[in-house]
Amino acid sequence: MRVMEDRTKIIAKPLFSGRKILWVGCVFILAVMCVSTADVIYSLRKTAAKSDAVVSGFRQRSRLLETLRTLMLRSALSPDSDGERAIESSDLPAAHLQANQILEQFGASLGASGDEATQQRLDDLKSSINQYWDSLPIIREQNASHPVTPPPFFRGAERRQIRHIARQIMELNREQQDRAGAQLHAEHDRLQGELLISSLLSLAVVFALIAGISYRIKTTERFAEQQYKDVVQARAELQTFAGRLEQAQEEERRNLSRELHDELGQTMAAALVELSRIESEMPQDTAAKAQLASVKSELEGSMRSIRDIALVLRPSMLDDLGLVPALKWQGREVARRSGLAVRVEADDDCESLPDTYRTCIYRIVQEALHNVVKHASATSVAVSFRSTNETLLLTVEDNGKGFRPASEKGMGLLGIEERVGRLAGLVRVTSSPDKGTTIQVTLPVPAVEREEVR
Structure with a gap:
């Protein structure tokens, strides 16, 4: 520092x-x-x-x-x-x-x-x-x-x-x-x-x-050139620092999500099982049994909240099942909570990407869907993820009210651009009032992945 x-x-x-x-x-x-x-x-x-x-x-x-x-x-x-x-x-x-x-x-x-x-x-x-x-x-x-x-x-x-x-x-x-x-x-x-x-x-x-x-x-000119080099170096160091901070944040989210799911979730599940056993042993039509049922219902709601929090922090299926299942699950969750018609299409051969790429793509889709639900007033949204020998192409397109990207760019899009920039990618936002919005992200294929394809 x-x-x-x-x-x-x-x-x-x-x-x-x-x-x-x-x-x-x-x-x-x-x-x-x-x-x-x-x-x-x-x-x-x-x-x-x-x-x-x-x-x-x-x-x-x-x-x-x-x-x-x-x-x-x-x-x-x-x-x-x-x-x-x-x-x-x-x-x-x-x-x-x-x-x-x-x-x-x-x-x-x-x-x-x-x-x-x-x-x-x-x-x-x-x-x-x-x-x-x-x-x-x-x-x-x-x-x-x-x-x-x-x-x-x-x-x-x-x-x-x-x-x-x-x-x-x-x-x-x-x-x-x-x-x-x-x-x-x-x-x-x-x-x-x-x-x-x-x-x-x-x-x-x-x-x-x-x-x-x-x-x-x-x-x-020499002074300006030296300053430019200092700015470029400082920006590179800042991007490196931001990348490390994001990795640490993702790791912390992963650990916290597992703690919530494995420790607190299992503890509450065991308590719910014990409450069910006690409920079965109690006589029928008693006030205590009704109170126990209410406590059991609240405990189940808390378990669902903890599960949702854990999934928002870091879905375990992203690490356990891979990127494509996590994207499809994200689409289903957004459709369930908001009523949007969400369609997710992704190539199955994208699972061999490094963890930084998988995390970046998942967070971009998560932020884009959040913006659609919060600002777009859309009825449908389509997520497409394709890969070629040289590039990875991610597209999120909705039929909402649109906006003017040059003057109305928010923190969500800036965060997406920062994530993509750290991977030497490009972000293109196409939108106009009443004509929907399309976010297109292009990422270079990682060197290891490119060697495997060859």
């Missing part, structure tokens, strides 16, 4: 809920996915902002360089030949100041992104432009005093100076184009790196979570 209690405590332990583990895992995975998606969106927006800033800076610097280039070209035009396109001599200082402001704005737009080579090139451009603007008034005065109409552009060294400045502007523009492309490419690479790191971290977290959930599920 101590082992059974310990195992019951183990079985009663609460099993960790795998559903909760899965829910927690799914919520965590969704959280990781949401965080990863938010990080990707943030990185994309950040990259888009930086790209817009790079493009905007590039366009601004391009406009500044284009304005500077246009200003330098206008300065090279002659006011006499080009009219409004040329810069008047009086406006040269303002144009010079505007050129310097453009260069200052260009340098400011570069900010920290400009390297030393770019800054040096910008300083060279400033120096060339300053030299040009410083020499431009003198050149114009010389051209104004020339007797021949001056050409639209200056010639010689002045033209080379203009071309040199234009080339410097183009190189600076190309360089800042390359720098803008490099910045965009670097930002693209940075975004790819962040996305890769974020994806790898998310995958690592998900794989770790999946591994943890898998380990937890396997642990839970």
Whole structure:
């Protein structure tokens, strides 16, 4: 009993809920996915902002360089030949100041992104432009005093100076184009790196979570499997214990039935014989003889009650005559007490069954007939017991009011199922309201019996 209690405590332990583990895992995975998606969106927006800033800076610097280039070209035009396109001599200082402001704005737009080579090139451009603007008034005065109409552009060294400045502007523009492309490419690479790191971290977290959930599920499955084994073992031990208890009960019933029949029954029979002798020796028509007859009648009734009790406990004919005579006697007794039409049909070759089978079949028929008398309101019942090479088939069928087996199963049917289950058999109950009830029990033929048949 101590082992059974310990195992019951183990079985009663609460099993960790795998559903909760899965829910927690799914919520965590969704959280990781949401965080990863938010990080990707943030990185994309950040990259888009930086790209817009790079493009905007590039366009601004391009406009500044284009304005500077246009200003330098206008300065090279002659006011006499080009009219409004040329810069008047009086406006040269303002144009010079505007050129310097453009260069200052260009340098400011570069900010920290400009390297030393770019800054040096910008300083060279400033120096060339300053030299040009410083020499431009003198050149114009010389051209104004020339007797021949001056050409639209200056010639010689002045033209080379203009071309040199234009080339410097183009190189600076190309360089800042390359720098803008490099910045965009670097930002693209940075975004790819962040996305890769974020994806790898998310995958690592998900794989770790999946591994943890898998380990937890396997642990839970092993625990559940161990519990199932414990339950099966406990049930098997309980069935074994119930079988032994039933055997002990049957043995006790057998002993009690024999005690009632042999000891008390014989004693009361001897007393009845003695009363009959005394009654025969007494004179007729006396009050004592009438009282003696009454005592004798009560004693006979008590003997019948004791005999009935002994037969209910364990009919001696089940052990002395066999299963088939006991079943037929049971049918006759039920018919005598209840008025039912009971028909019992059984194969005579069923007498070689072990005692556990004979007792089980007899008790099933006894319980089934008791249920018919008590609940079925039937007028007839048929009991059939047949055997084949592999199975034993017992059928009890009545024409009573029937019931719903799925919802109205009582203790009697549960007891029948327990008895049949201990012998690895099956019970099938077929019934419906107003259509009677059929109980069909199928038992495997005992191994010893099967060997004898072969």
